Amino acid sequence: MAGAVAKIPVLINTAIADFRPKFAIFLKYAKVELAPPKVSEIPQIRAGIAKLLSSAKSGAWKQQTVKQATLNTLVGAEVLFWFYIGECIGKRHFVGYDV
Secondary structure (H helix, E strand, O other): OHHHHHHHHHHHHHHHHHHHHHHHHHHHHHHHHOOOOOHHHHHHHHHHHHHHHHHHHHOHHHHOOHHHHHHHHHHHHHHHHHHHHHHHHHHOOOOOOOO
């Protein structure tokens, strides 16, 4: 038992040493991906939305591969699920509002 207790600080130091590079990579991507859009990026957002609407009107979505369509469907489902989770958190109930 004493040998196991003596190994705990070594294990903790090893875990911290292994964790630091991965955490640095996480922070690097989190600063970019989780940042809100800047004012200078608004024209790009508008152009992307216009492109999406024009491709929907022209029927370009019919020319996608099965892989692209599957990925788009999964992204749409993820957005809906996160919206639902946000709603549940906001109203603090799974069904209906507590009045």
